[in-house]
Amino acid sequence: MKKLISIVLLFSFISFAFAQNATVKGVVKFSGEAPKPRLISMKADRQCDAIHGGKQVQAEDVVVNQNGTLKWVFVYVKEGVKGKYNPPSEPVVLDQQGCWYHPHVFGIMVGQKLEVRNSDPLLHNIHATPKKNKPFNIGQPVKGMKSYHTFDTPEIMVPFKCDVHPWMSAYAGVLDHPFYSVTNDKGEFEIKNLPPGTYTIEAWHERLGTQTQTVTVKAGEVKTIEFTFERKK
Ligand SMILES: [Cu+2]
Secondary structure: OHHHHHHHHHHHHHHHHHHOOEEEEEEEEEEOOOOOOOEEOOOOOHHHHHHOOOOOEEOOOOOEOOOOEEOOOEEEEEEOOOOOOOOOOOOEEEEEOOOOEEOOEEEEEOOOOEEEEEOOOOOEEEEEOOOOOOOEEEEEOOOOOEEEEOOOOOEEEEEEEEOOOOOOEEEEEEEOOOOEEEOOOOOEEEEEEEOOEEEEEEEEEOOOEEEEEEEEEOOOOEEEEEEEEEOOO
16 A cells, blocks of 8 residues: 555656646748759669669658658757756667668767667668767678767767768767757657756758747746748759
């Protein structure tokens, strides 16, 4: 019985603690005529090309969704976070599959493990080119290989490339807090568990630049905001 009471107390404490926190969510829109999807041929590597059945693959640098929103925008709290946040124990996985990075854009915390996997039966060479963190360059010649890396300092953004396959490209947003999100195929993002306060939210897109907005959230509030990117002339 005592055990049950303490469990109930623990749960009510947890739900109380989370109810105090706010959410900032919304969509990133694209205004103007969507650029024609850029198609990538993998003919330069017969094995990669064969994996895709000789078909071209759509580049992910500018992806305008069906509903007119933008995919792969990194939305994060740039300013206003107080306190210290420990990285989660589970790693972020960057998979190399079909001579392509999955995912194209992701967030990771300082000190959190990045697991780089090779799911292809061929050589990939993962080459990260940060400016604030230490660069690294790992060859993964065998299918199933996993390598681990952690970042020491926040950095927006860390680019990844493959020295074997020049079309491979990914970006990591490295932060010392967990308040970030990446837009999906409906252009949506959601930043949860934010303590009440005033924050600068930035939306970063690899080709279309950055935009910021200031938001103030009260305890338990769910605030919806919107960003709109235009095609660069
Ligand atoms: Cu590669």
